[in-house]
Amino acid sequence: MTIPSTTRQWILNSKPTSTPILFSPSHPEPTFIPQSNPLPPLTPTTALLQTLYISNDPAQRGQMSALVDPARLYVPPMTLHAPVRAYTISRVLESGNPALLAPGTIVLATTSWSEYAIVEINDVEVLDPERTPGVGISHYMGSFGLPGLTALYALREVVKLKKGERVVVSGAAGAVGGMVVQIAKKVMGADEVIGIAGTDEKCRWVEGLGADVCLNYKKEGFEEELWKATEGFVDVYFDNVGGHILDLMLLRVKRHGRIAASGTIANYNRDEDRIALKNFYEVVTNRLSVLGFIIFDYRDHFPDARAELIQAWKDGKLVVDDATETVVEAKFEDIPGVWMKLFDGSNTGKLTTKLAE
Amino acid sequence: MTIPSTTRQWILNSKPTSTPILFSPSHPEPTFIPQSNPLPPLTPTTALLQTLYISNDPAQRGQMSALVDPARLYVPPMTLHAPVRAYTISRVLESGNPALLAPGTIVLATTSWSEYAIVEINDVEVLDPERTPGVGISHYMGSFGLPGLTALYALREVVKLKKGERVVVSGAAGAVGGMVVQIAKKVMGADEVIGIAGTDEKCRWVEGLGADVCLNYKKEGFEEELWKATEGFVDVYFDNVGGHILDLMLLRVKRHGRIAASGTIANYNRDEDRIALKNFYEVVTNRLSVLGFIIFDYRDHFPDARAELIQAWKDGKLVVDDATETVVEAKFEDIPGVWMKLFDGSNTGKLTTKLAE
Numbered sequence: 001m002t003i004p005s006t007t008r009q010w011i012l013n014s015k016p017t018s019t020p021i022l023f024s025p026s027h028p029e030p031t032f033i034p035q036s037n038p039l040p041p042l043t044p045t046t047a048l049l050q051t052l053y054i055s056n057d058p059a060q061r062g063q064m065s066a067l068v069d070p071a072r073l074y075v076p077p078m079t080l081h082a083p084v085r086a087y088t089i090s091r092v093l094e095s096g097n098p099a100l101l102a103p104g105t106i107v108l109a110t111t112s113w114s115e116y117a118i119v120e121i122n123d124v125e126v127l128d129p130e131r132t133p134g135v136g137i138s139h140y141m142g143s144f145g146l147p148g149l150t151a152l153y154a155l156r157e158v159v160k161l162k163k164g165e166r167v168v169v170s171g172a173a174g175a176v177g178g179m180v181v182q183i184a185k186k187v188m189g190a191d192e193v194i195g196i197a198g199t200d201e202k203c204r205w206v207e208g209l210g211a212d213v214c215l216n217y218k219k220e221g222f223e224e225e226l227w228k229a230t231e232g233f234v235d236v237y238f239d240n241v242g243g244h245i246l247d248l249m250l251l252r253v254k255r256h257g258r259i260a261a262s263g264t265i266a267n268y269n270r271d272e273d274r275i276a277l278k279n280f281y282e283v284v285t286n287r288l289s290v291l292g293f294i295i296f297d298y299r300d301h302f303p304d305a306r307a308e309l310i311q312a313w314k315d316g317k318l319v320v321d322d323a324t325e326t327v328v329e330a331k332f333e334d335i336p337g338v339w340m341k342l343f344d345g346s347n348t349g350k351l352t353t354k355l356a357e
Numbered sequence: 358m359t360i361p362s363t364t365r366q367w368i369l370n371s372k373p374t375s376t377p378i379l380f381s382p383s384h385p386e387p388t389f390i391p392q393s394n395p396l397p398p399l400t401p402t403t404a405l406l407q408t409l410y411i412s413n414d415p416a417q418r419g420q421m422s423a424l425v426d427p428a429r430l431y432v433p434p435m436t437l438h439a440p441v442r443a444y445t446i447s448r449v450l451e452s453g454n455p456a457l458l459a460p461g462t463i464v465l466a467t468t469s470w471s472e473y474a475i476v477e478i479n480d481v482e483v484l485d486p487e488r489t490p491g492v493g494i495s496h497y498m499g500s501f502g503l504p505g506l507t508a509l510y511a512l513r514e515v516v517k518l519k520k521g522e523r524v525v526v527s528g529a530a531g532a533v534g535g536m537v538v539q540i541a542k543k544v545m546g547a548d549e550v551i552g553i554a555g556t557d558e559k560c561r562w563v564e565g566l567g568a569d570v571c572l573n574y575k576k577e578g579f580e581e582e583l584w585k586a587t588e589g590f591v592d593v594y595f596d597n598v599g600g601h602i603l604d605l606m607l608l609r610v611k612r613h614g615r616i617a618a619s620g621t622i623a624n625y626n627r628d629e630d631r632i633a634l635k636n637f638y639e640v641v642t643n644r645l646s647v648l649g650f651i652i653f654d655y656r657d658h659f660p661d662a663r664a665e666l667i668q669a670w671k672d673g674k675l676v677v678d679d680a681t682e683t684v685v686e687a688k689f690e691d692i693p694g695v696w697m698k699l700f701d702g703s704n705t706g707k708l709t710t711k712l713a714e
Binding site for chain 2: 074242261276280
């Protein structure tokens with residue numbers, strides 16, 4: 001293949017405060033606009049990558065708007081008029097140091113919504129699919145990637161789930177949620193796992209992963225069903241969504257129970273209109289521990305934790321297959337639109353964009 | 358003195374949903390009404406008490422309305438049309454078992470807004486003022502009572518305050534808050550203690566206890582002052598109030614910081630209109646631990662913890678004197694009105710009603 005000297009890329013054109021606006025030539029202020037830009041020349045420390053898979057992460061939304069004090073952010077905000085930052089699986093096309101990183105190598109790298117990118121060789125992680133013959137490399141961004149590591153870390157190190165406990169997990173059909181269901185039930189021996197998701201179809205998928213029951217929060221009667229399912233109260237609530245469901249669950253976690261505060265997707269497109277919590281007093285009266293965490297604090301343990309997940313899969317305790325991720329084959333033009341599916345609730349498991357073979 | 362056979366007592370006449378309504382003969386539905394009722398006869402396991410001091414506790418408010426699921430309450434709700442439950446210092450007038458509890462003994466007891474009460478002897482705690490010659494017995498309901506124990510327990514066991522850390526405490530002029538200021542700064546070696554209270558006068562009192570600075574949240578410019586005082590962020594926030602100040606402090610506790618969720622007085626008269634939290638996402642992004650607790654979980658440690666507080670006072674590390682409590686000499690008729698002062702912010706330190714000598 002010819003080595004490209006330019007790349008198409010999606011640029012952050014304006015900071016969204018609610019739902020991002022997709023590009024159309026007639027819209028005056030879309031959130032993202034496509035550009036074609038020259039690639040900088042290689043140096044002895046850089047490599048040229050071709051993007052194969054793009055990870056779609058709810059957290060990117062917060063990094064786009066970043067209305068808050070930058071000192072409070074765990075990842076720097078995205079730069080306006082720069083390419084939209086993204087985590088990818090890419091192929092090395094050309095290397096400034098072939099001895100260190102050979103052309104053809106498959107890597108995990110933080111680049112952007114671009115077809116090609118120049119990266120520092122030291123910043124990429126070489127992906128070794130030999131470790132998991134039989135599963136696609138895209139799972140290194142899902143079940144064996146940050147979502148899987150997040151689920152494992154939070155259950156074990158943050159809320160310290162014990163055998164025999166009862167767990168509720170929201171966003172249960174999402175990348176993290178699906179792994180929470182599987183790990184809690186099949187690896188850590190939870191007595192009961194109750195999922196919450198946004199469609200009946202997703203709920204059946206969640207139950208297929210091992211949840212005892214999954215409730216559709218968009219369905220009438222959800223609140224009563226949740227009350228019935230959590231009778232006697234639960235030990236742990238794994239919160240991927242924040243907002244109204246967190247507010248309800250503050251009433252359903254038992255005395256001295258724990259809440260893993262993992263994400264607040266319910267508010268990601270509501271920067272100026274966040275859903276407020278009314279039931280916080282329950283934290284006091286029932287002595288709840290609400291424990292925020294970010295997987296990056298656990299970075300030193302990634303290799304061991306990933307090996308553990310892969311071993312659990314080899315032992316037949318975890319299902320990691322085509323049915324546990326949503327890979328969308330897309331053209332460059334579709335990248336923002338696929339990412340937006342995170343917020344309309346159409347994916348089950350990790351949502352990944354496949355850009356090239 | 359003659360042994361009474363009846364007592365005057367304040368009855369919970371209706372469950373409040375906002376600010377309780379004081380009795381007046383013309384109001385159709387006051388929250389509390391006075392009655393005169395016969396006292397039950399003594400048995401070999403009971404004693405007749407005369408109320409000397411009444412503890413005024415914000416938590417009583419929640420027990421009056423108790424709109425929530427009773428399974429979620431840590432103290433049973435108060436019974437409608439029964440006397441208003443209260444913690445008191447009382448004198449034994451007559452005893453069903455004088456060998457076990459002699460007349461004249463001073464005790465701590467949960468009774469009610471009554472002049473006299475019959476209690477189970479096993480349920481009272483004999484108060485031994487010999488332990489602290491030089492301080493009034495009312496401090497056994499304040500600095501050496503549950504508020505002092507709450508401050509010590511939460512700082513040491515819940516948020517695990519370390520020497521050199523920075524602490525913010527709200528409700529700093531209250532019974533718990535004042536002790537948090539003193540214990541954090543003078544016993545546990547906090548580097549900086551920032552109080553938040555509701556008047557300038559209270560703030561000077563809080564600074565007198567040892568706070569480096571105290572900010573008046575009712576003053577214009579409070580938010581900017583708080584931002585300045587907490588520059589670089591603080592390690593621990595001790596929350597006695599909930600509501601808006603908690604929401605602000607979610608933005609000012611540093612990464613991996615801890616919040617002691619001790620009380621939510623901002624919402625105690627707003628059962629159906631609670632102040633909602635908008636900044637909860639900070640728990641995730643900055644990995645905060647929000648730790649609810651109730652002092653009763655610590656009951657086994659009360660004697661040791663109280664001895665420790667008294668020792669710190671003897672060592673000159675804690676100020677416990679007339680200036681660290683607000684004792685209101687009151688007649689029976691005034692009991693509800695004095696209690697309501699908790700919510701108009703007129704007390705500094707523990708608010709105690711003195712009914713008899």
